[in-house]
Amino acid sequence: RQSSQRVISSSVSKMVDMKKFEEKIKHISKSEGIQATFIELIIFEIARLLKKYNLFNGFYDNGSCIVYNEINIGFAVNIGKGLKVPVIKNTDKLSLKDISNSVKDLSLKYFREELVLSDLAGGTFTVTDLSAKGIVDFSPVINNMQAAILGVCSVMPGTGCFKIILTFDHNMADGMMAADMLNDLSSLLQDNNAVQ
Numbered sequence: 001r002q003s004s005q006r007v008i009s010s011s012v013s014k015m016v017d018m019k020k021f022e023e024k025i026k027h028i029s030k031s032e033g034i035q036a037t038f039i040e041l042i043i044f045e046i047a048r049l050l051k052k053y054n055l056f057n058g059f060y061d062n063g064s065c066i067v068y069n070e071i072n073i074g075f076a077v078n079i080g081k082g083l084k085v086p087v088i089k090n091t092d093k094l095s096l097k098d099i100s101n102s103v104k105d106l107s108l109k110y111f112r113e114e115l116v117l118s119d120l121a122g123g124t125f126t127v128t129d130l131s132a133k134g135i136v137d138f139s140p141v142i143n144n145m146q147a148a149i150l151g152v153c154s155v156m157p158g159t160g161c162f163k164i165i166l167t168f169d170h171n172m173a174d175g176m177m178a179a180d181m182l183n184d185l186s187s188l189l190q191d192n193n194a195v196q
Contacts (some may be wrong), residue, residue, distance in 0.1 A: 001069060006143055007060070008170040015161040016181040020190040026091065027192050032096060039075065039129050040100045042164075045188045046150060047071050047091035047099075050125060053173075053181040056148040057124050074123035074143070075103065084110055085143065087123040111115035127152065140167045146174050147172040164189075 015132075021038065029035055050071050050107040058067035071092040074085040074139050086106035088099060109115045129152040140151035151165035164185065166178050 009142060009167055010170045010178070011139060011165055011167045011174060012175055012178045013078065013137075013163050013164055013165040014179075014186045015156075015159070016159050016186050016189050018155050018172055020162060020192065021162075024189065024192050028096065034097045034100055036096055036100045038131070039108070040098065040103050040151070041060065042129075042152060042185075043073050043075060043088065043103065043127055044094075044096045044099050045185055046125070046127065048075055049181055049184055049188075050157045051092055052184075053177060055173040055177065056166075056168055056181065058147050058172060060147065060169050065172050068122060068124040069071075070122075072122045072124045074120075074126045075106075076126060076128035077107060079111070081113060083112060084112065084114060084115055084120060085123060086119050087121065087124065096110060122172065125149070130154070137163060138165070140165060141170060142167055148178075 015085040017039060018150060025036065025038065054067050055065060057071055058065060070090055072087050073090050074087040076083065076085050088102045091099065106119060109119060110118040125146060126149045128149060129139050130138055131152055134154045136153050136156045138151055140149040142149050148166060148168040153163040155162045166182050168178050
């Protein structure tokens with residue numbers, strides 16, 4: 001169903017050091033025995049943060065803040081076969097390896113045009129990544145029945161850093177909370193420790 005209250009969209013952004021992020025990916029690949037991609041690690045970390053910042057894992061409707069019981073993260077894919085947002089169910093309960101496998105499996109289904117309704121339904125939060133297009137800044141659009149979306153950008157020339165952008169519904173949360181979550185996410189992405 002459609003939410004009966006208009007979304008009041010607001011955004012905050014944070015720069016992440018790509019070198020530190022790459023070092024974390026390499027460290028995890030070695031210590032965990034997997035080959036996770038950047039977006040898979042971001043999905044893993046944001047899923048756990050949504051337990052702390054649960055107002056971003058819901059939607060605003062008719063004067064009420066509705067928070068979902070589950071954390072189901074969708075990731076936007078648009079590579080020649082139309083925009084789709086496959087959803088990883090119960091993302092916060094999955095290991096990085098499980099998330100990595102899910103992203104790869106759902107992406108393969110996208111390319112084969114084999115995604116079914118259950119693969120696309122039930123999302124509570126979305127991640128959209130335009131880094132492969134060289135985009136250094138953009139304004140992600142919140143999906144229906146959700147309170148927030150995370151955008152991932154390409155490295156900004158001359159900085160060695162890339163921007164992560166949280167667009168959120170101001171009916172649900174304020175800029176301070178959004179800033180706190182982005183600061184936590186940035187720290188996690190640059191912390192060269194094994195995933196617990």
